[in-house]
Amino acid sequence: MKSYTKSHELYQRAKLSLAGGVSSQFRLSERPHPLFYEKAEGARIWDVDGNEYLDFTLSQGPMILGHSHPAVLQAVRSAIAQGQLYAAQHVAELELAETLTRVIPCAELVRFSLTGSEAVQAALRLARAYTGKQRFIKFEGHYHGWFDNVAFSISPSRLEAGPPGSPCPVPWTEGIPPEAKDDVIVLPWNCLDLLCDALRKHASETAAIITEPVMCNNGCVPPEPGFLEQLREACTEYGILLIFDEIITGFRLAIGGAQSYFNVVPDLALFGKAMANGFPISAVVGRREIMELFANGRCIHAGTMNAHNASVAAALATIDELNGNSVTLYPRLFQLGEDLRSGLKDAAETIGHEVLIQGIGPVFHFGFTSAKCVSDYRGTLSYDQQKYVRFCDIMREHGVRLIGRGLWYVSAAHAQGDIEQCLRAAREAFEQMR
Ligand SMILES: Cc1ncc(COP(=O)(O)O)c(C=O)c1O
Numbered sequence: 001m002k003s004y005t006k007s008h009e010l011y012q013r014a015k016l017s018l019a020g021g022v023s024s025q026f027r028l029s030e031r032p033h034p035l036f037y038e039k040a041e042g043a044r045i046w047d048v049d050g051n052e053y054l055d056f057t058l059s060q061g062p063m064i065l066g067h068s069h070p071a072v073l074q075a076v077r078s079a080i081a082q083g084q085l086y087a088a089q090h091v092a093e094l095e096l097a098e099t100l101t102r103v104i105p106c107a108e109l110v111r112f113s114l115t116g117s118e119a120v121q122a123a124l125r126l127a128r129a130y131t132g133k134q135r136f137i138k139f140e141g142h143y144h145g146w147f148d149n150v151a152f153s154i155s156p157s158r159l160e161a162g163p164p165g166s167p168c169p170v171p172w173t174e175g176i177p178p179e180a181k182d183d184v185i186v187l188p189w190n191c192l193d194l195l196c197d198a199l200r201k202h203a204s205e206t207a208a209i210i211t212e213p214v215m216c217n218n219g220c221v222p223p224e225p226g227f228l229e230q231l232r233e234a235c236t237e238y239g240i241l242l243i244f245d246e247i248i249t250g251f252r253l254a255i256g257g258a259q260s261y262f263n264v265v266p267d268l269a270l271f272g273k274a275m276a277n278g279f280p281i282s283a284v285v286g287r288r289e290i291m292e293l294f295a296n297g298r299c300i301h302a303g304t305m306n307a308h309n310a311s312v313a314a315a316l317a318t319i320d321e322l323n324g325n326s327v328t329l330y331p332r333l334f335q336l337g338e339d340l341r342s343g344l345k346d347a348a349e350t351i352g353h354e355v356l357i358q359g360i361g362p363v364f365h366f367g368f369t370s371a372k373c374v375s376d377y378r379g380t381l382s383y384d385q386q387k388y389v390r391f392c393d394i395m396r397e398h399g400v401r402l403i404g405r406g407l408w409y410v411s412a413a414h415a416q417g418d419i420e421q422c423l424r425a426a427r428e429a430f431e432q433m434r
Contacts, residue, residue: 248363
């Protein structure tokens with residue numbers, strides 16, 4: 001058994017000064033309790049008790065090149081030696097904007113923020129200002145950050161969620177103004193018929209459809225063939241903006257994100273996480289005509305820390321690595337993801353567990369269920385979450401760090417040997433759970 005003694009002591013101490021001992025809700029459910037880490041390099045991370053883990057969390061996605069990537073660290077060191085924050089324009093920021101407009105299909109103009117949640121807010125504000133309409137469509141099970149207006153129907157129970165054909169907006173948390181739910185229309189993901197019904201009824205009051213292009217936050221469910229294309233057509237037909245939330249898919253499915261991968265171009269899109277390999281930056285990007293509302297001041301976006309020198313330098317270095325090596329890097333990431341997925345599935349099924357793995361390339365969801373395919377949020381409720389928690393506990397004991405809700409990320413720092421190490425641990429876990 002691994003020892004978590006130092007982490008446990010620190011966690012008890014943390015609870016006296018940090019609410020819940022953590023700085024983000026998602027960290028509260030870490031097991032056996034929130035752990036403290038002190039070092040991370042490549043595909044590995046070490047906790048304060050000296051336990052080493054092979055990391056498939058990538059810190060919730062950002063570390064696409066692996067931890068402590070030398071080129072990113074070097075770029076950040078040089079940048080901050082010159083100055084840290086000008087709260088004014090700098091050349092690197094301009095170069096980063098120019099880079100995004102080159103690699104992301106919908107990016108004619110760009111604005112930078114710090115987090116994905118902020119970028120989502122910027123896009124929704126733009127959509128309202130541009131269309132003059134108020135409401136927006138979001139899909140059940142999709143996550144677009146923690147702010148009030150989008151904190152609906154992220155992971156409702158079947159009982160709360162309402163009829164499958166007309167889900168109700170279920171607040172994620174207390175403290176959301178009751179009127180916030182009037183602006184959000186919740187629909188099941190991947191269901192064109194219900195989408196068309198909703199548009200016939202609500203198009204005249206709907207500013208935007210916001211969607212993860214792959215439902216990464218629940219089950220990593222890909223779009224059904226044609227679904228994104230139909231969303232695109234419907235938005236154009238009804239004068240509604242299509243917003244792709246590429247906070248997870250961006251720079252991961254392809255250098256130009258899911259919009260490149262699926263060849264469907266939204267009006268606006270949001271990038272963050274993998275863009276700067278662990279440094280805080282996000283971008284709202286989109287059609288010139290819409291983004292111009294920020295330029296002419298009809299619509300406001302601000303932030304003291306926006307385009308922070310360290311984050312911009314990290315983003316430039318990260319994209320440079322991804323882009324410079326894209327001919328080999330993305331096929332390799334996809335191959336590693338495929339090897340891991342097929343190895344996990346073979347091992348689980350040989351040992352007698354029913355599992356389902358869905359996802360694309362280096363991001364996928366693994367869970368225990370007898371379902372053969374899941375296409376929407378309600379389908380993800382068939383996953384045996386308790387069994388998965390037990391699996392994660394055993395994997396952690398074998399030195400593999402996983403996200404407790406089933407999402408896996410593979411980085412460019414993972415090697416074939418890491419996949420094999422992980423599969424050996426998984427086989428033992430499946431045996432123990434038999
Ligand atoms: C799809 C998606 N959108 C938005 C966000 C919010 O990003 P952040 O946590 O950087 O605010 C997340 C975070 O996980 C996400 O997965």
